[in-house]
Amino acid sequence: MKKIKINELIFGIICFIIFICFFATFFTAIIAIFFGEVPTKTSGIVKYSFSDSINILFVAIFTAISGFFFIKFFEPKKTLKNKPKHPQYTKCPKCKEVFNYKELINGKCKNCKDVDTVDLEEYFEKYPDELKEKEKNVNKKEQ
Ligand SMILES: [Zn+2]
Numbered sequence: 001m002k003k004i005k006i007n008e009l010i011f012g013i014i015c016f017i018i019f020i021c022f023f024a025t026f027f028t029a030i031i032a033i034f035f036g037e038v039p040t041k042t043s044g045i046v047k048y049s050f051s052d053s054i055n056i057l058f059v060a061i062f063t064a065i066s067g068f069f070f071i072k073f074f075e076p077k078k079t080l081k082n083k084p085k086h087p088q089y090t091k092c093p094k095c096k097e098v099f100n101y102k103e104l105i106n107g108k109c110k111n112c113k114d115v116d117t118v119d120l121e122e123y124f125e126k127y128p129d130e131l132k133e134k135e136k137n138v139n140k141k142e143q
Pocket of ligand 1: 092093096097111113115
């Protein structure tokens with residue numbers, strides 16, 4: 001079973017409370033606007049004036065907006081989410097050096113200038129001979 005982290009649990013509980021608060025105030029407001037009175041468990045039927053109903057509606061909208069910002073800013077960030085799917089590396093076909101994208105100058109190799117680098121994933125598809133050469137070298141070392 002997946003382990004639930006404590007910050008995710010607290011976040012979930014607070015989200016649930018905000019959700020309940022929003023629905024309670026929102027439906028109270030809607031019923032009050034259309035019928036002028038709301039049946040309650042504790043105080044029987046409560047009459048609301050139209051302006052009171054609008055005020056409750058504003059409370060509901062405020063709850064929704066603050067809930068939205070709460071979720072946006074306090075949502076537990078998953079560390080995996082922030083990592084790129086593939087490491088962003090690229091290789092220069094001329095000097096054979098590997099760079100991180102951040103090291104490049106306008107996408108060009110910083111050693112050779114004006115030479116476009118190739119993504120590592122595509123590099124050996126583009127230069128299959130180099131891969132063969134590497135395999136040869138490895139085989140030589142093993143012998
Ligand atoms: Zn280069």
